[in-house]
Amino acid sequence: MGLLMSFMGKGLPTTQMLNLVMGTLHSKFMEKDIRSFDDFHVAILDMFSTINAALPGKHYDVPPPKKVEEIFVKWKGAKDAEKKKLFIDFMKTSVSMSKFDDSILITGLVTPPAAMAAKRAGESLPQLKAIKVIPDVLFVPSATVLALISAKLSKKMFLGNVAS
Known part of the structure; x- marks a missing residue:
């Protein structure tokens, strides 16, 4: 068993995979026409719905509306290059696994x-x-x-x- 695992290498490059996923999410997010907070919030909810429907196993909780509104205010005033960084930071810090009851x-x-x-x-x-x-x-x-x-x-x- 150990020999088989040694041939497989170090496993998935998690940082590269995370960057790929975040880049894909950001590009899908930017395709939406966002003019107001409601559009922004719907885009976030749609993204979480898509993620939870596509991935088997545990699901992710949507951040509370206050956090989404805070990031929207920052995101709206930022330049295009900063928008991607804000979005990725928001996703990394605000997304949490759904807790099972x-x-x-x-x-x-x-x-x-x-x-x-x-x-x-x-x-x-x-x-x-x-x-x-x-x-x-x-x-x-x-x-x-x-x-x-x-x-x-x-x-x-x-x-x-x-x-x-």
């Missing part, structure tokens, strides 16, 4: 077995005769989705607007 993960793992147990227990009650009619294939995913939605909403209600 443990409560959502636990809810997603615990709900399907709990839904099956609840359905089996409900089938023996005469008041819930209708639950026998619902197939497991529909009951478990719908219960899981409802539990995930309620977990997400309760987190937003009780903890405020937390990025997740």
Whole structure:
């Protein structure tokens, strides 16, 4: 295994790859017609949407509107050569990986077995005769989705607007 890895070399040149990605993002960003802050913000959101759709795995969070507005003010007053540097610095400093929420993960793992147990227990009650009619294939995913939605909403209600 070690011999194979030694033939592969040092791996990807991360600085060169980062420069290539940033250059491509900047050229795509500059193709847009940006006249106001709203156009600038839409271009940033479109860029993040494209990145998150194209790359598998972890996603990136969009910077808050205040940061985007600050960079827009600097970007608008800068010359063309400085605009690229401002954009690249903004992307390097403001972009963060999306944080995965443990409560959502636990809810997603615990709900399907709990839904099956609840359905089996409900089938023996005469008041819930209708639950026998619902197939497991529909009951478990719908219960899981409802539990995930309620977990997400309760987190937003009780903890405020937390990025997740």
